Amino acid sequence: MSSLIVQGGARLTGRVRIGGSKNASVAIMPATLFGAGPTRLEDLPDINDVKVFSEILCALGARVDRQEDGSVIIDPTGLSRWDAPYELVKRLRASYYLLGVLLGRFGKAEVALPGGCDIGLRPIDQHLKGFRALGAQVSMEHGMVKLKAKELRGAEIYLDVVSVGATINIMLAATMAKGTTVIENAAKEPHIVDLANLLNAMGARVQGAGTDVVKIRGTDQLNGCTHAVIPDDIEAGTYVMMAAATHGDVRVENIIPQHLDSVLAKLREAGVIVEENGDWVRVAAPGRLKAVSVKTLPYPGFPTDLQQPFVAMMTTAEGVSIVHETIWDNRFGYANELIRMGARIKIDGRTAFIEGVPKLFGIPVCSKNDLRAGAALIIAALSADGESEVDGMEYVDRGYERIDEKMRSLGATVRRAG
Ligand code: EPZ
Numbered sequence: 001m002s003s004l005i006v007q008g009g010a011r012l013t014g015r016v017r018i019g020g021s022k023n024a025s026v027a028i029m030p031a032t033l034f035g036a037g038p039t040r041l042e043d044l045p046d047i048n049d050v051k052v053f054s055e056i057l058c059a060l061g062a063r064v065d066r067q068e069d070g071s072v073i074i075d076p077t078g079l080s081r082w083d084a085p086y087e088l089v090k091r092l093r094a095s096y097y098l099l100g101v102l103l104g105r106f107g108k109a110e111v112a113l114p115g116g117c118d119i120g121l122r123p124i125d126q127h128l129k130g131f132r133a134l135g136a137q138v139s140m141e142h143g144m145v146k147l148k149a150k151e152l153r154g155a156e157i158y159l160d161v162v163s164v165g166a167t168i169n170i171m172l173a174a175t176m177a178k179g180t181t182v183i184e185n186a187a188k189e190p191h192i193v194d195l196a197n198l199l200n201a202m203g204a205r206v207q208g209a210g211t212d213v214v215k216i217r218g219t220d221q222l223n224g225c226t227h228a229v230i231p232d233d234i235e236a237g238t239y240v241m242m243a244a245a246t247h248g249d250v251r252v253e254n255i256i257p258q259h260l261d262s263v264l265a266k267l268r269e270a271g272v273i274v275e276e277n278g279d280w281v282r283v284a285a286p287g288r289l290k291a292v293s294v295k296t297l298p299y300p301g302f303p304t305d306l307q308q309p310f311v312a313m314m315t316t317a318e319g320v321s322i323v324h325e326t327i328w329d330n331r332f333g334y335a336n337e338l339i340r341m342g343a344r345i346k347i348d349g350r351t352a353f354i355e356g357v358p359k360l361f362g363i364p365v366c367s368k369n370d371l372r373a374g375a376a377l378i379i380a381a382l383s384a385d386g387e388s389e390v391d392g393m394e395y396v397d398r399g400y401e402r403i404d405e406k407m408r409s410l411g412a413t414v415r416r417a418g
Contacts, residue, residue: 001366002393004404007413008362008384012248014410018236018255019045020229022399024191026094027168028198028229029053029074030101033062034175035202037224038075040067044229048398052092059088060098075224079105086112086143096124096165099145100172103136109147113140118369120330126163130170133157134177154179154218162187162298167214168195175204177218186214189299190259194230201225231279233259235400237306238375240264240283242407244272245313245383249284250410257281262302266292266310270317291319291356296326308334308376315343316383317356325350334373337365338380341388362386371399378403382412389417 020043029050032039044050046066054064054072061080066072082102089095093114102109113124124145128138133155136147154177159166167187174181186192188210196209202225205217236255243250244267257264257276264274264281270289275282291314296304304327314321315338325331332352335345341363344355362384367374374396381388390396393416396403404414 001391002416002418003389003391004378004393005415005417006362006378006381006388006390008360008381008386008388010246010382010411010413012243012246012250012382012407012410012412015251015253016239016406016410017253018231018239019043019401021045021191021194021232022047022049023164023189023234024194024229025050026053026092027097027191027195028227029057030097031172031195031198032074032224033057033076033079033101033105034222035076035224036221037077038073039202039224040071040073040226042071042226042228043231044072045232045401047401048394049092049094053095056084056088056092056095056098060084082106082108083110084112088112089114093122096127097169097172099127099131099147100169103131103147103149104152104173104176107149107152110144113143113145118330118333120328124165126159126161126166127169129160130157130166130183131173134170134173134181136173152177152218154181154216156182157184159183159185164189164192167192171195171199171206171214171216174216174218175199175206175222176220179218181216181218183214183216184212186212187298188212190230190233190256198225198227201227231255234303234305234372236260237263237303238309238379238400239406240267240281241306241309241313242379242382242410243283244270244285244289245316245379247285247287248410249282251280251282253280255279255281262300263306266294266302289313289317291317291321291354293322295324298327304328304331305372307331308370308372309379311335311345311352311354312338312376312379314354315345315357315360315380319356321354321356323352323354331370333368333370334376337367337377340365341380341384343380360384362388364389364391367392367395369395371395375400
């Protein structure tokens with residue numbers, strides 16, 4: 001396991017540039033396989049999930065090349081496989097988007113069910129409900145999801161739960177179906193809109209992405225295009241909380257502030273100065289933060305992926321904060337490590353009660369298989385007294401591009417170890 005050594009106590013100041021969205025990238029990369037020619041992706045972040053997906057796409061016969069200028073060209077013309085075995089996909093949960101793409105492209109798909117972060121059960125029943133509605137036969141054998149369809153036909157699909165993954169996977173398969181598909185109770189996350197923009201740039205006809213009704217009129221020919229991936233709202237929120245937790249003054253650049261509305265509102269409630277301006281926000285927190293309560297919800301609610309960084313930030317706030325996690329059934333595993341650092345946290349099911357303390361103390365801590373838990377422990381280490389060693393950086397590197405370099409540029413004393 002690789003780790004990060006963090007000297008606590010520095011106020012973060014300066015400017016940090018946010019990279020492309022991890023959760024948009026892992027949907028957009030497989031979507032480019034629909035193209036009759038290559039697609040150029042700009043602002044695709046240099047993170048482990050993108051590296052792993054690149055290896056997977058190459059194993060299926062596509063070519064993925066990062067250019068001198070940082071853009072990435074994905075050429076699907078050599079795509080020859082419609083199966084993705086476990087050894088290929090086990091490192092990347094989002095590989096399940098290959099189900100929608102390969103089904104749309106070949107009329108069949110066999111993809112191993114991957115694991116994923118330790119945040120609770122990760123069902124895909126809504127994905128499969130959508131594929132069946134489009135006319136696919138679905139079977140599960142030896143951990144493989146197998147799909148087959150003589151012909152995909154548009155359908156009306158009502159999602160039982162608001163699911164980002166199911167919305168995206170059904171959008172992908174419906175793109176190549178005959179006729180029109182309507183997804184109701186769809187998720188509205190920014191990366192769903194970004195995927196729709198990519199598909200439409202390739203010649204698809206997707207309407208309503210970002211609302212809870214998405215309409216996809218199928219087509220049989222998509223072409224390559226050029227697309228810039230949207231900035232990562234979760235990375236941005238993480239740096240905003242690093243700045244607030246260290247009582248710093250930071251300008252977080254290359255973001256879409258509207259994507260962070262719920263987060264910035266909560267920070268203002270906590271007494272943080274937040275200045276929004278076009279594609280950047282300035283965050284300053286001279287005094288002690290005030291305790292604030294939050295409930296995680298699908299977009300545009302407070303994002304579950306910033307629940308852990310938020311709890312870490314609240315450990316030294318004045319008063320008691322209550323955080324209720326509505327999306328995942330086991331996303332407080334990291335709280336034990338914060339308690340070892342001196343935090344006062346009680347967990348009751350999906351609710352955390354955080355009683356603010358004056359200080360945390362730096363110690364060795366370990367983030368289990370959840371990159372956002374790792375981010376939370378880094379935030380706690382930055383604001384703690386003394387040195388911490390945060391283990392499990394291989395998980396953090398899945399979704400945070402060059403996090404140690406970016407933190408050093410803001411004045412943090414951090415170095416990699418192991
Ligand atoms: C995506 O996961 C993100 N991952 C997660 O981010 C994020 O936490 C989640 O959306 C919610 O925003 C990617 O985009 C790669 P869901 P996903 O389907 O699509 C239930 C990170 O840290 N559900 O929206 O798997 C499910 O159990 C990761 O970057 C079903 O019941 O999440 C959950 O309670 C962690 N049946 C809820 O819906 C299904 O078929 C939301 O899940 C699918 C989901």
